[in-house]
Amino acid sequence: MVTVTDLDTPFLAVDREVLESNLSAMAGLAAERGISLRPHAKTHKCLEIARRQLALGAVGLTVATVGEAEVFAAAGCDDLFIAYPVWAAGHRAERLRALAERVSLSVGVDSAEAAELLGKALAGTSARALVELDSGHHRTGVHPAEAGQVAVAAERAGLPVAGLFTFPGHGYGPGNRTPAALDEARTVAVAVAILRGRGIEPAVRSGGSTPTAGVAERELAAAGVVGEGLTELRPGVYAFNDAQQVELGSADWSAVALTAMATVVSRRADTVVLDAGSKTLGADQPGWATGAGRLPDHPDARVVALSEHHATVVFPPDVSPPALGSTVRVAPNHVCNAVNLADELVVTARGQVVDRWLVAARGRNR
Structure with a gap:
């Protein structure tokens, strides 16, 4: 499996x-x-x-x-x-x-x-x-x-x-x-x-x-x-829900069904860089949002910057950031944009991959 x-x-x-x-x-x-x-x-x-x-x-x-x-x-x-x-x-x-x-x-x-x-x-x-x-x-x-x-x-x-x-x-x-x-x-x-x-x-x-x-x-x-x-x-x-819905109070982290899986590719002090940027998460960040996405398993961390292929995440001083090479989940701010950037969704159950669903209407913008 x-x-x-x-x-x-x-x-x-x-x-x-x-x-x-x-x-x-x-x-x-x-x-x-x-x-x-x-x-x-x-x-x-x-x-x-x-x-x-x-x-x-x-x-x-x-x-x-x-x-x-x-x-x-x-x-x-x-x-x-x-x-x-x-x-x-x-x-x-x-x-x-x-x-x-x-x-x-x-x-x-x-x-x-x-x-x-x-x-x-x-x-x-x-x-x-x-x-x-x-x-x-x-x-x-x-x-x-x-x-x-x-x-x-x-x-x-x-x-x-x-x-x-x-x-x-x-x-x-x-x-x-x-x-x-x-x-x-x-x-x-x-x-x-x-x-x-x-x-x-x-x-x-x-x-x-x-x-x-x-x-x-x-x-x-x-x-x-x-x-x-x-x-x-x-x-x-x-x-799916997303980071926006959690911050608005419409959902809690347990109701966020879709996340981007990303790897820690760089680490220093209280900061890590993930290999998921705006081309995975989308670039939406309303002025009231606390970051460019959120980490459901690390709710006090903040995504402070997005480039095309990377996300910079800052952790509180008293929290040790994930190790290099570890996998973390990122909830996009606006899930609709993130889905439109993906060819498929990887369906999981208890951490196991059980299916893959095509994003059939991806890019059908007109």
Whole structure:
């Protein structure tokens, strides 16, 4: 039997038991709340994990790009939501139509102009639109007061509107999880009333993120948020978790399923250098993060610098750093970026290598 220490580093290892626990916990949370789960597959990009999520009751998958949708459609995933405003011009319009002819396809829209293009590209198919709302992240989406205008434009373009969606991405900050969930709930409530006033029933109200998914409904009620809430959750990172989720309080180290395995290649005093840099871990480091990744087995150590192929880690003065040649685990700050840099995930159970999963949607960025 091959162990993780038998393999050349660096590589991404997935603890199968922790992964399964994470998947089951989120499926249970959605079921307890009586809402659908549509996980965001851009995190894992992996057919084996998608199939596990669907087997646990997910109604379909969320994807980031047409290319990701094509990969999962080809593997038999027949209910897909592209959760961004899609600009259906040129060859992309043809690809969207081909998708809509083989799967149940939903697309995001946040402007009348995009709705017109989508209506032309998807005419005669069963595809439907969800109007994106800006609930405070200020990336894409419209103010809830403008949701009715976009929805009417989509309907006029021949694209049925199934509902609304939003991404409370501003929950990615210390202390922001509950406020972002509240913003999301209030935004959706306003937009629901507006769409109904235009004669459009928003049967699908999709939202959520890994940081905000665990905010209990009682917290929303205590803040005076009432009315019909989400019907669907779209978390992605929860499958693996990462250093960000631990620092945000959304997960603890025992729930981090994916880590980069790295070797100590240099050592001096309180500092070691690992052979896993930004080309393995990704380069994301939000301003509030305490390092460029974390070491779950050495929580007081800090990754103070990343180069392309190396990470510099500083240990507290009273802690002896790992020996030269030893293998350590590094949790990336943002696991989605790390996975997109890997060809495969090495699946482990109690330190033994039990499988290898292809990152099937790697690089499908358009």
